[in-house]
Amino acid sequence: MKVANEVIELLVQSAGTWLFEGHRSGLTDREWMALRFLARANRFSKTPSALATYLGTTRTSASQIAAVLAEKGLLTRKASTEDKRSIALSVTPQGTKFLDRDPISALRDQVVILELADRTRLRDALRQALRRLDTALRRHHTDVCSECMFLAERSKQKGSHFECRLFRKELALKETELLCTHFERRT
Ligand code: SF4
Known part of the structure; x- marks a missing residue:
């Protein structure tokens, strides 16, 4: 149990390096999560409902987050080629560049080494x-x-x-x- 508690504590503290209140590098942690997910999502998961599933939120909230990212030029919203009734959310080149400022990168860099x-x-x-x-x-x-x-x-x-x-x-x-x-x- 002692080791398990230490693992949980370490996970919580590592999450504290990229989960935060307010805006950091211009986005909230939810917006960062959305942008990060959409940059790594396959073509079936670049939709508002898939984003809602990933974030554990409603489709309306996910659409609002996507709208904020689109306003900043980090995402585009177009009719999906997979399903015409759905919207495809794609990270723009500007969004890809913006991800260089992702607060989670510091933790990823430590995992990489x-x-x-x-x-x-x-x-x-x-x-x-x-x-x-x-x-x-x-x-x-x-x-x-x-x-x-x-x-x-x-x-x-x-x-x-x-x-x-x-x-x-x-x-x-x-x-x-x-x-x-x-x-x-x-x-
Ligand atoms: S549902 Fe299809 S696309 Fe999605 S993870 Fe499974 S195999 Fe891959």
């Missing part, structure tokens, strides 16, 4: 804890395709390619590394 084996163990341990929490709370978290039950690898003559069996769409290898709010973990 860990040994690869330690980084991988940390990632896997946090993912496992989150999965158990999902089961207990009957929710699911946002994650990448490689951990998802809908990912299928097909082989073609010139190498393999991937398919999302939920959306029935092909996925490039790079897309499988992006965040998806429709993710369902493998059992």
Whole structure:
């Protein structure tokens, strides 16, 4: 229990380096979370409802956050090519540059300099804890395709390619590394 308490305390204190009240570098922490998510989201998750799922808020609140980011020139809102009834939220080049000022970068920089084996163990341990929490709370978290039950690898003559069996769409290898709010973990 002692180690578990220390881990929780360290997680809380590390979150304190990027969660804050008011504005930092021109955005609230919610706006930073939204911009960061949309920069890492796959094409099925760049929508106001996916953003709402990720932030754990309502679609109206997510749309308001997207509107603030769009006003600052960090996002565009256009009709989705995947679903004409939906809006696609895309980070602009200005938004990508703005992410250089992301307050979470300081923590990421410290994770990057860990040994690869330690980084991988940390990632896997946090993912496992989150999965158990999902089961207990009957929710699911946002994650990448490689951990998802809908990912299928097909082989073609010139190498393999991937398919999302939920959306029935092909996925490039790079897309499988992006965040998806429709993710369902493998059992
Ligand atoms: S395979 Fe899963 S995570 Fe990937 S796009 Fe499909 S639903 Fe989303």
